[in-house]
Amino acid sequence: MIGSNITKNRIERSFGRFFNLESITRLSTLHEDSQEDSQETIHEQCLLDISEYDIIEDTNEKHTTRKSLVDTADLLHEKLAFLTGGTSEDCPILTFPDNPFNDLTEDKYKxxxxxxxxVPSENQRRSGFIIIIDRRSDxxxxxxxxxxxxESYFPFPIKCIYLLRPCSWMQRALSQLIMFKAKSSAYPLITCQxxxxxxxxxxxxxxxxxxxxxxDFNLSDWIEQRAIIEKLTQSIREFHDTISTFIKHCDQITFPNSVDxxxxxxxxxxxxxxxxxxxxQRIQ
Structure with missing residues (x-):
């Protein structure tokens, strides 16, 4: 048994960082570093202030509940809604741009x-979203x-909705008749002319x-960078699962008395x- 203990100590010295929760901490640090590096790249290329955005979520999260870029790439290209990284009072700004030629159905919206x-960090999501609805040409x-x-569906709190109202002559004439419906919104609503x-x-x-x-927001660049980020995220999650399995296996080893x-x-x-x-090293 003494020989087995010595062998176990040798293995622990050799694989020390993989034998306990330090490895998880190491992965968590890697996640944060990957997040910072990815966001610096986006900031340099698009001049967008998205330093608070979470690139890597907790690896213990149920990934099946998260949507991927693949699920929405077709809709993102229609420019029906987007995030630029802008914030107001530390709340992320979600914009529905003035795009009257593309129909935003309820399914697309959801x-x-x-x-x-x-996409934003958990803290930002909890703080609430600022929504800008630009309908000047609509x-x-x-x-x-x-x-x-x-009002039917929004998964996180809403701090305020800003509406850029329709400004054609006919729509201005209808505004007094219709505005009372918008004012009955369940969320704070500010109408801007x-x-x-x-x-x-x-x-x-x-x-x-x-x-x-x-x-200077470029939607195509944003989509391309999100694809890179999500690929990195998936690699880290897979590595996390692999190393967790390895740690568990090492912890459960029964050491024989045979030297060979x-x-x-x-x-x-x-x-x-x-x-x-x-x-x-490949992921880093």
Missing amino acids: RLVTYLTQ RWLTVNSIMMYI SLAELHEYICPNQLSKDLGGSI LTQKILIQHLTQKNELEHEL
């Missing part, structure tokens, strides 16, 4: 909102539709250029350890 609202009918969608009025509530440097802001068998175990686990280190 798929988009489900995906986009999982009709009051679409305003009422999207307000109904929001112009971008200048919107800027009284939200700093322009947190808005995209189509809203008179300074964020012990050496075989050492060689086998040394090989697995090296493979894990190579995979970790």
Whole structure:
């Protein structure tokens, strides 16, 4: 038994970081580093302030509940809704742009909102979202539709909704007749007649250029970068599962008194350890 204890100590020295919860902490640190590096790349390429966004969620989360880019890429390209990384009062800004040529159905709305609202960090989600509905070139009918969608389904708190109202002559004439419906919204609603009025509530440097802001938002670049980030996320999750299995296996080892068998175990686990280190270096 003394020989077995010595062998166990040798293995623990060799694989120390894989034998206990330090490995999980190490992975968590890797997640944070990957998040910071990924966000710096996005900030440099798009000049977007998304430093608070979570790239990697807790690996213990049930991944099946999360939507992936693949689920919504077709809708994202329609530019029906997007996140630029802008915030107001530490709340992420979700924009429904002035896009009257694309029909935002309830099904499209739910798929988009489900995906986009999982992008910001958990703290930001809990703080609530700022929603901007730009319908300057559209009709009051679409305003009422999207307000109904929001009241029917929004997975996180809403801090405030800012509505850029339809501004055609006919729509202005209808505004007094229809506005009372919007005012009955379950969420705080501020109606703006112009971008200048919107800027009284939200700093322009947190808005995209189509809203008179300074964020040069490129949707195609954003989608491409999200794809890279999600691929990295998946790699880290898979590595986490692999290393967890390895740790569990090591903890459950029964060490034989045979020197030859012990050496075989050492060689086998040394090989697995090296493979894990190579995979970790690849992810980093």
